[in-house]
Amino acid sequence: MAKDVIIACDFSDKRTVLDFLGTFGEIKPFVKIGMELFYAEGPDVVKEIKARGHKVFLDLKLHDIPNTVKKAMSVLSGYDVDITDLHAGGTCAMMRAAVEGLTRADGTRPLLVAITQLTSTDGESLKKDLLIDKPMEEVVEHYALNAKVSGLDGVVCSPLEAEKVHAACGKNFITVTPGIRFADGEAGDQKRITTPAKARELGSDYIVVGRPVTAAADPVKAYLRCVSEFLGK
Ligand code: C5P
Numbered sequence: 050m051a052k053d054v055i056i057a058c059d060f061s062d063k064r065t066v067l068d069f070l071g072t073f074g075e076i077k078p079f080v081k082i083g084m085e086l087f088y089a090e091g092p093d094v095v096k097e098i099k100a101r102g103h104k105v106f107l108d109l110k111l112h113d114i115p116n117t118v119k120k121a122m123s124v125l126s127g128y129d130v131d132i133t134d135l136h137a138g139g140t141c142a143m144m145r146a147a148v149e150g151l152t153r154a155d156g157t158r159p160l161l162v163a164i165t166q167l168t169s170t171d172g173e174s175l176k177k178d179l180l181i182d183k184p185m186e187e188v189v190e191h192y193a194l195n196a197k198v199s200g201l202d203g204v205v206c207s208p209l210e211a212e213k214v215h216a217a218c219g220k221n222f223i224t225v226t227p228g229i230r231f232a233d234g235e236a237g238d239q240k241r242i243t244t245p246a247k248a249r250e251l252g253s254d255y256i257v258v259g260r261p262v263t264a265a266a267d268p269v270k271a272y273l274r275c276v277s278e279f280l281g282k
Contacts, residue, residue, distance in 0.1 A: 055258070057083060057108075061086065062089055092128055106225070108134055112139045120150060131159055132225070133161060134161065135164070168227050196218075226256050229258045229261065245274075246278040261275070
C-alpha cells in the first residue's frame with residue numbers, strides 16, 4: 050500500500066498555486082485540489098498540475114442523486130486524476146452509480162474514496178445538527194462498510210478512526226486522513242485531529258495537510274517535516 054503526504058492546496062487562483070508548488074523545485078508533492086481552486090479555475094488547473102509531475106487528489110465531494118453523480122463522475126474520469134471523492138451520506142446507490150460513471154471504457158479509473166464524516170464535525174454536531182444518535186466511530190465504520198460494498202477503494206476519515214476502518218474493511222481499504230496538525234500548531238476549525246507521527250502509528254495511508262503547510266513561514270520545511278514524521282524518512 051502506497052503511503053504519502055497530500056498537500057491541500059486551498060488557494061483561489063492558478064497563479065498562487067503554481068508559484069507555491071514552484072517553491073518545491075524537484076520535489077513533487079501529491080496535491081489536493083479542492084472546490085475553491087477548481088471552481089475558480091476549472092479543469093485546466095488539474096491538467097497543468099498533472100503535467101508538472103504531481104499526483105492529484107480532486108476533492109469535489111460529490112453528493113446528489115445517483116444519476117447526476119454518475120454523469121458527473123464520467124466527466125471527471127477524463128481528467129486523469131489519481132484520487133477523487135464523494136460523500137458516503139449519498140447512499141450506496143449513489144456510490145455504486147459513481148463507480149460506474151468513473152470507470153473508463155478500458156476498465157481503468159481513478160481511486161474513489163468516500164467522505165464518512167467531515168473532520169470538522171464532532172459528536173455534538175452529529176447529534177444536534179444531523180440527528181444522528183450513534184457514536185461517531187460507529188457512524189464512520191458503518192459508512193466505510195457501505196463504501197466498501199459499493200465498490201469504492203477507501204474513505205476519508207479522521208486519523209483517529211483509521212484503525213477501526215482497517216479492522217472493519219481490511220488493510221487494503223485506503224484511509225485518507227485530513228485533520229492533521231503539528232503538536233505545536235493550531236487546530237483552527239478542525240476537531241478530530243492528530244499529528245503526522247500519530248497518524249502513522251494509527252495506520253493512515255494518506256495524510257492530507259493544508260494550513261500547517263500552506264500557511265507556514267517555510268512551507269517546504271513544513272512539508273518535509275510531515276514526510277519525515279509520517280513516512281519516517
Ligand atoms: O487546512 P487543513 O489541514 O485543515 O485542510 C484540510 C483539508 O482537508 C481541507 O481542504 C478540507 O476541505 C479537507 N477535508 C477535511 N475533512 C474531510 C475531508 C476533506 O478537512 N473529512
